[in-house]
Amino acid sequence: MVAKRSLGLAALAAGGAIAVGYRRRKAVRPGPAEWFAVTVDCGPEELSGANRPDALGRLTEHHEVRITPAPGGRGTEIAVHAADGKVREEVRALKQFLETGEVLRVEGQPEGHRTVLGRAAVPVSRQLMRRGVR
Amino acid sequence: MKALCWTGVNEVAVEEVPDPRILNRQDVIVRVTASSTCGSDLHLLDGYVPTMMAGDVIGHEFLGEVVETGPDVRDRRVGERVVVCSIIGCGRCRNCRAEMWSLCDNSNPDPGFLETLNGHATAGIFGYSHAMGGFAGSHAEYVRVPYGDVNAFPVPEGVADANAVFASDAVPTGWMGADIAGIRPGDVVAVWGCGGVGQMAARAAFLLGAERVIAIDRLPERLEMTARHTGAETLDYEEVDVLDALKEMTGGRGPDVCVEAVGMEGHGTGAQYAYDRVKQAVRLQTDRGLPLRQAIHACRKGGTVSVLGVYLGFVDKFPMGAVMNKGLTLRSGQQHGQRYIPMLLERMAAGEVDASHLLTHPMALEDAPRGYEMFKNKEDGCVRAVFTP
Ligand SMILES: NC(=O)c1ccc[n+]([C@@H]2O[C@H](COP(=O)([O-])OP(=O)(O)OC[C@H]3O[C@@H](n4cnc5c(N)ncnc54)[C@H](O)[C@@H]3O)[C@@H](O)[C@H]2O)c1
Ligand SMILES: [Zn+2]
Ligand SMILES: [Zn+2]
Numbered sequence: 001m002v003a004k005r006s007l008g009l010a011a012l013a014a015g016g017a018i019a020v021g022y023r024r025r026k027a028v029r030p031g032p033a034e035w036f037a038v039t040v041d042c043g044p045e046e047l048s049g050a051n052r053p054d055a056l057g058r059l060t061e062h063h064e065v066r067i068t069p070a071p072g073g074r075g076t077e078i079a080v081h082a083a084d085g086k087v088r089e090e091v092r093a094l095k096q097f098l099e100t101g102e103v104l105r106v107e108g109q110p111e112g113h114r115t116v117l118g119r120a121a122v123p124v125s126r127q128l129m130r131r132g133v134r
Numbered sequence: 135m136k137a138l139c140w141t142g143v144n145e146v147a148v149e150e151v152p153d154p155r156i157l158n159r160q161d162v163i164v165r166v167t168a169s170s171t172c173g174s175d176l177h178l179l180d181g182y183v184p185t186m187m188a189g190d191v192i193g194h195e196f197l198g199e200v201v202e203t204g205p206d207v208r209d210r211r212v213g214e215r216v217v218v219c220s221i222i223g224c225g226r227c228r229n230c231r232a233e234m235w236s237l238c239d240n241s242n243p244d245p246g247f248l249e250t251l252n253g254h255a256t257a258g259i260f261g262y263s264h265a266m267g268g269f270a271g272s273h274a275e276y277v278r279v280p281y282g283d284v285n286a287f288p289v290p291e292g293v294a295d296a297n298a299v300f301a302s303d304a305v306p307t308g309w310m311g312a313d314i315a316g317i318r319p320g321d322v323v324a325v326w327g328c329g330g331v332g333q334m335a336a337r338a339a340f341l342l343g344a345e346r347v348i349a350i351d352r353l354p355e356r357l358e359m360t361a362r363h364t365g366a367e368t369l370d371y372e373e374v375d376v377l378d379a380l381k382e383m384t385g386g387r388g389p390d391v392c393v394e395a396v397g398m399e400g401h402g403t404g405a406q407y408a409y410d411r412v413k414q415a416v417r418l419q420t421d422r423g424l425p426l427r428q429a430i431h432a433c434r435k436g437g438t439v440s441v442l443g444v445y446l447g448f449v450d451k452f453p454m455g456a457v458m459n460k461g462l463t464l465r466s467g468q469q470h471g472q473r474y475i476p477m478l479l480e481r482m483a484a485g486e487v488d489a490s491h492l493l494t495h496p497m498a499l500e501d502a503p504r505g506y507e508m509f510k511n512k513e514d515g516c517v518r519a520v521f522t523p
Binding site for chain 1: 187189
């Protein structure tokens, strides 16, 4: 997490003054991102009707989902509203599945001796990084 | 099996770990026959790559034999001798299909850290921290290779192991540095760093039409090796002022292309170096950037700076003024190995590319901790230590 701390520091040093000015003018603080979006390398027709993947069907049951052709015919954008960490993980998995036919796994690989702390930290940090913070 | 694990800053150890197994249908398992140290590992050793955890198996530049294939593997066969690209691609996303394999969207299952740091994540890399996907590395008896059909390449019979192993990383990286810089016949190319990557960039520059290549380092044995094996002229940055020397050697113009093959632990002389070290040590900047600044400063007006050295975060005193006012083009990236490896193996078979001299220290995997010590401290002329399990 060292780099993250310095990321914050650098942002503070470089952009602090500008950010303050910006906020004052806008009056409102931007909230957390409302949509989580990925672009999948397939045509929109592959995501609808009989072709619609089950995972996408499940997402639409609980979330507003927007499916749009990307400009220039460069794939299809899938945006999910109010996506929490678990949903973000599902959306990333959906993209992987649509493009490569499977969801890549890293759990279960060889590893050497973990410290007690490490044994607890590996799955937690993995989950954090898989979901991403927002 | 035995594997080399990162156990802490500047600490590695050979440990007994479980064998890898097929985790995805497109995986292959490779029995490793040669696995090399790389300058990128020094960033891990020195603790500049966050998200390393004690117990992580490291190593990413390797050669071996396919011993098992997942049910959806179509092209790879058990028994094939293969070199595996250090950076993992899926072969199907838009970036892979555009031959920008290190920008793969799917091979890094845990992209969150890099997304926060950089906006978007890089592809997965073997043995290179959890931020890069947390893949077990190749300093081991066996390694699991995801998307085996696109990441493992059969090696032509006539190419020796000692040459082919570097088709995994150093050779395609060097080639990419020259290729993305758009070298044109008659160009003068300067290369910072005479490690495996810099040497291969120098060689590639000539093969792509450069008329003169000037390689820069301070280690006499590396300078001599670079001159002998690539035909480049050399500069010792502890002996001469690099910027003055390059101006003089290029009639005041500066090199057309500057390749930076040093990375975030760039060494240097003088006050700027001291400043960089202190700031990096207290994490006020993550990356030291002296050779990068030099490359930008030296480059001719309208020229191209090609950055192969690895940076992860921020460099201080980045000379944006020079980039802007000299109209420079900046190119960079982790290597797109899959784009070059088949061609490079052919060139190796034809005798046009030979990297085997980089292998200065063949060692048993058991001796890998000593190998890293030698490689890190550049002892005994070590350019690359290569481990055999
Ligand atoms: N882009 C990629 O995909 C990729 C792949 C492999 C390696 N790399 C990176 O390329 C860089 C070089 O790798 P390597 O394996 O050749 O490493 P290496 O450690 O063997 O070589 C680096 C060389 O740079 C020299 N050097 C240090 N400071 C210098 C300076 N100020 N001016 C000139 N030379 C200087 C060192 O003396 C050394 O010889 C590393 O940063 C590594 O992480 C990138
Ligand atoms: Zn490497
Ligand atoms: Zn891909």
